Amino acid sequence: MASSLTASSFLGSTQVFNTARPTQQQRTVRCRIVAERQGLWLPGVEAPEHLTKANLAGDRGFDPFLLGNEPGRLEWYAEAEKINGRWAMAAVAGIMGQELLGVTPVWYNAGLKDYAIPPLPLTAIEFLVLGFLELKRFQGFKEHKTSGFLDEYPFDPVGLNSEANQVKEIKNGRLAMVAFVGFAIQAIVTEQGPIANLQAHLSAPFQNNIIGSIQNLPNVIGKGAV
Structure with missing residues (x-):
């Protein structure tokens, strides 16, 4: 036998120490457990039980405040993350695209531009259009448990x-956010x-970096206050 039996009068019990080599199945389970632990958002943390049961795409056990411990709320939060990620991906692509193409003004000054429609009517139109689309999306999610566009659930044209x-x-989506x-x-x-920030950093990496930007912050804030 590959195991040994030892008796201890001091402990008042008999212990069996199994020194047999682990089977292939045991090694597979152990590797799977290690992989799951390494896949968590922070090493050493334990995934909440409600996330373990949900089997969500991209789940890394991140819910430190247990906001999704209710099944209905968790489904909505997971869908909201996807929607925010999609908007962020579109925003990041648009910001870099307009800068590469030389479209003016720069993205953070786009609200200062004069458009064909005055600001107040434009805001009202955006509120009505986006509000209608979001209402349809919410109604579709309650029925189909996924987001879509108008009456298409899921919206997957390609x-x-x-x-x-x-x-x-x-x-x-997370990277874009x-x-x-x-x-x-x-x-x-x-x-x-x-x-422009990337080009400046590549031209002088030891000067144009996070430390240099923080040191120049009082000049930027002072300039904006004038």
Whole structure:
């Protein structure tokens, strides 16, 4: 036998220590557990039980405040993350695209531009159109548990709706949301777009970086206050 039996009078019990080598199935389970632990958003944390049962695309066990512990709320939050990620991906692509194409004004000054429609009527039109589309999306989500466009649920005109693409969409959406926050901070600190910031950093990386931007922040704030 590959195991040994030892008795301990001090402990008052008999213990069996199994020294047999783990089977292939045990090694597979152990590797799967290690992989799952490494896939969490923070090493060493334990995924909440409601996320483990939900089997969501791109799930990394991130819900530190347990906001999604109710099934209905969790479904809505997961869908809201996808929608915000899609808007962020469109925004990031548009911001970089308009800067590369030389479209003016720069994105953070777009609200100062004079358009063909005055600001108040334009705001009212946007409110009505987007409000109607969001209402339809919410009504469709309650029935189909997925977002769509008007009466199409899910909205998938090119047939890309698959489990693999869902994970890719979530990953790219999260990256885009972080990137947009970075674009906004860069605009406040440097008063430049992301492409201009990248070119400035590549031309002088030891001068044009986060430390240099923080040091120049009082000049930017002072300029804006004048």
